[in-house]
Amino acid sequence: xxxxxxxxxxxxxxxxxxxxxxxxxxxxxxxxxxxxxxxxxxxxxxxxxxxxxxxxxxxxxxxxxxxxxxxxxxxx
Amino acid sequence: xxxxxxxxxxxxxxxxxxxxxxxxxxxxxxxxxxxxxxxxxxxxxxxxxxxxxxxxxxxxxxxxxxxxxxxxxxxxxxxxxxxxxxxxxxxxxxxxxxxxxxxxxxxxxxxxxxxxxxxxxxxxxxxxxxxxxxxxxxxxxxxxxxxxxxxxxxxxxxxxxxxxxxxxxxxxxxxxxxxxxxxxxxxxxxxxxxxxxxxxxxxxxxxxxxxxxxxxxxxxxxxxxxxxxxxxxxxxxxxxxxxxxxxxxxxxxxxxxxxxxxxxxxxxxxxxxxxxxxxxxxxxxxxxxxxxxxxxxxxxxxxxxxxxxxxxxxxxxxxxxxxxxxxxxxxxxxxxxxxxxxxxxxxxxxxxxxxxxxxx
Amino acid sequence: xxxxxxxxxxxxxxxxxxxxxxxxxxxxxxxxxxxxxxxxxxxxxxxxxxxxxxxxxxxxxxxxxxxxxxxxxxxxxxxxxxxxxxxxxxxxxxxxxxxxxxxxxxxxxxxxxxxxxxxxxxxxxxxxxxxxxxxxxxxxxxxxxxxxxxxxxxxxxxxxxxxxxxxxxxxxxxxxxxxxxxxxxxxxxxxxxxxxxxxxxxxxxxxxxxxxxxxxxxxxxxxxxxxxxxxxxxxxxxxxxxxxxxxxxxxxxxxxxxxxxxxxxxxxxxxxxxxxxxxxxxxxxxxxxxxxxxxxxxxxxxxxxxxxxxxxxxxxxxxxxxxxxxxxxxxxxxxxxxxxxxxxxxxxxxxxxxxxxxxxxxxxxxxxxxxxxxxxxxxxxxxxxxxxxxxxxxxxxxxxxxxxxxxxxxxxxxxxxxxxxxxxxxxxxxxxxxxxxxxxxxxxxxxxxxxxxxxxxxxxxxxxxxxxxxxxxxxxxxxxxxxxxxxxxxxxxxxxxxxxxxxxxxxxxxxxxxxxxxxxxxx
Numbered sequence: 039x040x041x042x043x044x045x046x047x048x049x050x051x052x053x054x055x056x057x058x059x060x061x062x063x064x065x066x067x068x069x070x071x072x073x074x075x076x077x078x079x080x081x082x083x084x085x086x087x088x089x090x091x092x093x094x095x096x097x098x099x100x101x102x103x104x105x106x107x108x109x110x111x112x113x114x
Numbered sequence: 115x116x117x118x119x120x121x122x123x124x125x126x127x128x129x130x131x132x133x134x135x136x137x138x139x140x141x142x143x144x145x146x147x148x149x150x151x152x153x154x155x156x157x158x159x160x161x162x163x164x165x166x167x168x169x170x171x172x173x174x175x176x177x178x179x180x181x182x183x184x185x186x187x188x189x190x191x192x193x194x195x196x197x198x199x200x201x202x203x204x205x206x207x208x209x210x211x212x213x214x215x216x217x218x219x220x221x222x223x224x225x226x227x228x229x230x231x232x233x234x235x236x237x238x239x240x241x242x243x244x245x246x247x248x249x250x251x252x253x254x255x256x257x258x259x260x261x262x263x264x265x266x267x268x269x270x271x272x273x274x275x276x277x278x279x280x281x282x283x284x285x286x287x288x289x290x291x292x293x294x295x296x297x298x299x300x301x302x303x304x305x306x307x308x309x310x311x312x313x314x315x316x317x318x319x320x321x322x323x324x325x326x327x328x329x330x331x332x333x334x335x336x337x338x339x340x341x342x343x344x345x346x347x348x349x350x351x352x353x354x355x356x357x358x359x360x361x362x363x364x365x366x367x368x369x370x371x372x373x374x375x376x377x378x379x380x381x382x383x384x385x386x387x388x389x390x391x392x393x394x395x396x397x398x399x400x401x402x403x404x405x406x407x408x409x410x411x412x413x414x415x416x417x418x419x420x421x422x423x424x425x426x427x428x429x430x431x432x433x434x435x436x437x438x439x440x441x442x443x444x445x446x447x448x449x450x451x452x453x454x455x456x457x458x459x460x461x462x463x464x465x466x467x468x469x470x471x472x473x474x
Numbered sequence: 475x476x477x478x479x480x481x482x483x484x485x486x487x488x489x490x491x492x493x494x495x496x497x498x499x500x501x502x503x504x505x506x507x508x509x510x511x512x513x514x515x516x517x518x519x520x521x522x523x524x525x526x527x528x529x530x531x532x533x534x535x536x537x538x539x540x541x542x543x544x545x546x547x548x549x550x551x552x553x554x555x556x557x558x559x560x561x562x563x564x565x566x567x568x569x570x571x572x573x574x575x576x577x578x579x580x581x582x583x584x585x586x587x588x589x590x591x592x593x594x595x596x597x598x599x600x601x602x603x604x605x606x607x608x609x610x611x612x613x614x615x616x617x618x619x620x621x622x623x624x625x626x627x628x629x630x631x632x633x634x635x636x637x638x639x640x641x642x643x644x645x646x647x648x649x650x651x652x653x654x655x656x657x658x659x660x661x662x663x664x665x666x667x668x669x670x671x672x673x674x675x676x677x678x679x680x681x682x683x684x685x686x687x688x689x690x691x692x693x694x695x696x697x698x699x700x701x702x703x704x705x706x707x708x709x710x711x712x713x714x715x716x717x718x719x720x721x722x723x724x725x726x727x728x729x730x731x732x733x734x735x736x737x738x739x740x741x742x743x744x745x746x747x748x749x750x751x752x753x754x755x756x757x758x759x760x761x762x763x764x765x766x767x768x769x770x771x772x773x774x775x776x777x778x779x780x781x782x783x784x785x786x787x788x789x790x791x792x793x794x795x796x797x798x799x800x801x802x803x804x805x806x807x808x809x810x811x812x813x814x815x816x817x818x819x820x821x822x823x824x825x826x827x828x829x830x831x832x833x834x835x836x837x838x839x840x841x842x843x844x845x846x847x848x849x850x851x852x853x854x855x856x857x858x859x860x861x862x863x864x865x866x867x868x869x870x871x872x873x874x875x876x877x878x879x880x881x882x883x884x885x886x887x888x889x890x891x892x893x894x895x896x897x898x899x900x901x902x903x904x905x906x907x908x909x910x911x912x913x914x915x916x917x918x919x920x921x922x923x924x925x926x927x928x929x930x931x932x933x934x935x936x937x938x939x940x941x942x943x944x945x946x947x948x949x950x951x952x953x954x955x956x957x958x959x960x961x962x963x964x965x966x967x968x969x970x971x972x973x974x975x976x977x978x979x980x981x982x983x984x985x986x987x988x989x990x991x992x993x994x995x996x997x
Binding site for chain 1 (some may be wrong): 786790795817820
């Protein structure tokens with residue numbers, strides 16, 4: 039959780055992601071930011087996020103991102 | 115159930131009001147004053163202003179003929195009453211229905227039918243691979259459009275919205291407006307045509323827009339009204355060729371009627387005709403100078419070949435036509451003196467005599 | 475047939491009646507028959523191209539699904555390591571099918587649409603060695619909507635590969651998706667899953683829903699016939715003789731052309747969305763008041779939305795997540811310390827492909843590619859300078875959140891888009907350069923009167939105000955059509971009569987107007 043928040047701060051500083059409930063839907067992250075975030079997440083957790091994972095539901099809250107990361111870690 | 119009834123009743127009311135408004139706007143837009151806006155089939159008011167049974171010959175066709183035949187010249191020179199019953203992009207079907215209505219108030223001895231709008235060449239562009247089904251859709255579209263056009267004049271006159279005034283919406287419109295042009299479009303504009311004369315195409319000629327079918331109907335209609343039919347063709351820059359001429363000549367032979375093709379062998383018909391000075395738009399239509407020559411030729415053949423005699427009309431009609439001729443030539447001379455050449459936006463054409471300066 | 479023609483109206487009317495009379499489970503068959511009829515009357519024998527593409531993706535998807543099903547069956551019996559091996563194996567096979575099918579389908583598009591463009595390149599290279607053209611210019615006719623249905627086909631088979639949807643077993647349903655007549659002419663780009671779900675839902679005759687769609691159709695016709703076609707009638711004459719006019723004329727022409735393009739494209743999209751809605755099928759949204767955008771980025775998320783979405787989903791994401799791109803990313807991270815620049819380079823790299831494709835999709839010419847890259851360069855400039863402009867704004871005490879700044883942003887976007895449209899309209903870069911330069915050098919306000927006649931100007935002004943008002947209301951999130959339906963019928967009828975009669979009387983169609991075919995249908 040903490041790592042994810044750190045990465046989010048790196049990709050887009052000065053934004054409060056912790057309490058956000060609709061990160062993608064409200065436009066806090068656009069598709070370019072998502073791609074950067076995905077790159078960092080892939081590196082950090084040694085996972086492979088697929089295009090099919092790039093849906094708003096997986097990125098709208100920090101919890102959702104964490105859940106997705108954990109799921110992908112398990113799959114391997 | 116009640117809700118459905120309500121919906122159906124409301125829908126019917128909506129449709130009724132819609133149709134009512136459609137007719138109202140058709141009425142408003144139907145051209146009142148031909149001289150103010152030269153528009154398609156805007157001539158019934160002026161045609162109806164002619165006294166019943168005073169016209170001896172009608173000219174029917176599309177824009178090439180209303181730029182070429184000047185009834186006022188024919189009256190001035192030969193004292194024969196004629197009327198130019200044509201408008202832009204006229205189709206054979208429209209010509210038939212318009213003639214039908216024309217016969218209601220006049221009984222001309224001859225109807226001159228221009229042949230260009232009935233004939234076309236099979237274009238190079240038609241590709242069986244891609245166009246055969248497009249033709250079907252296009253055909254259906256034309257049929258629906260044609261029917262709507264006839265039911266709701268609004269479709270024909272809608273372009274005159276630009277010239278509407280407040281009075282058009284509320285006053286009663288006169289059904290008859292006297293015109294000094296009798297369907298002829300007076301224009302002094304000159305845009306030379308520098309290309310070669312005649313259409314360069316080896317394609318087969320064929321009838322366009324059911325031209326053959328409607329010509330038969332027109333012929334029969336005229337016969338029923340004791341009227342002769344004569345086929346004509348006006349000089350064109352590069353829209354006519356031998357194939358098209360032959361097709362129409364065959365038609366003329368079939369109906370045993372006369373055919374004057376002024377475009378074929380133009381130099382023989384009109385040796386002093388010049389594409390530099392006699393066309394208003396680079397060969398598509400003639401201007402006043404060209405119309406003078408063509409009308410001069412036409413009236414000569416009317417008298418010498420077709421046996422036309424000066425019209426037997428009442429004294430009041432004769433006086434009226436003389437006045438019209440007077441006014442017409444005043445306008446014509448006025449325009450000519452100012453040397454109207456290409457694209458002069460000051461003078462919309464044609465002009466009404468009122469627009470002339472008081473003493474000219 | 476054109477979508478603003480009477481025969482199309484009759485066609486929709488007949489289809490509509492049959493659609494609601496027939497048993498609901500065959501409604502999709504009615505749509506398929508109507509779509510095929512529509513396609514054939516536009517393209518005759520060229521329909522074979524479309525059928526070929528459909529066959530390729532249908533069988534390709536079936537093949538991919540077969541391997542997916544095979545894995546699903548076998549994975550329960552296998553232990554974990556072997557499961558992974560099988561997964562990799564089958565994934566490889568699926569990928570091969572996907573790549574082959576996509577390549578074939580895109581090849582058809584490239585050969586028909588870009589043949590002469592490519593030929594030109596080859597000849598250009600060859601001209602270094604020889605003076606004769608290696609490849610002749612072909613006169614290839616395109617089937618209806620090939621740029622649209624090809625990309626939608628790619629989306630179908632890719633979605634099957636990704637597991638987002640299952641391959642369809644009925645080829646006719648796939649055919650319906652590909653040639654569905656509302657979206658075949660000018661888009662929007664739909665996803666198979668969205669449409670298929672709606673095709674399978676039974677649609678009752680819902681009076682409100684139908685009216686909702688019908689109002690949109692009327693509004694679309696108004697935009698297309700009264701505004702777009704009106705400009706399309708007199709503007710080309712001005713551009714043809716632009717040398718006789720001043721730079722002000724170029725400016726006016728540019729603005730009018732942008733207005734025309736927007737009214738035309740959004741009007742046509744409204745017509746087909748409305749028609750589709752009348753059948754109970756909602757197609758993807760394509761416009762969201764694009765001229766209220768504060769940045770070009772946002773503009774392309776509000777203009778031709780479905781194209782942007784397609785490019786994001788099938789070009790941007792796959793490229794960004796590809797192995798090759800990962801290598802580029804790692805390389806830049808190693809050698810460049812600044813996070814901002816690393817981020818910038820990674821984005822710039824992928825977006826180049828996206829914008830190149832965007833430009834190229836619009837037409838087979840270098841100018842269209844330049845058009846795409848024009849926006850790319852401006853966006854990258856914006857992104858690169860973002861931290862610096864933020865600092866500058868702070869220093870100058872400019873509040874980037876203020877209303878005044880928003881107005882500036884919107885105005886800036888409008889200017890950039892207008893210039894982009896001038897580029898889009900030009901036939902060569904040199905012509906664009908000349909025209910662009912002219913705008914600043916020769917000024918003559920009188921040209922305004924010589925380009926537009928007074929009455930046309932009034933009509934366009936009224937049309938502009940109407941579109942602006944509708945845009946503002948929609949921007950606030952209000953569904954105007956629903957509002958009209960729920961409120962007093964007098965207001966509703968006034969709106970209906972206004973739209974109908976202004977279209978009938980003021981519409982730039984028929985004799986004296988020479989038909990102006992939909993601009994975006996040439997793609």
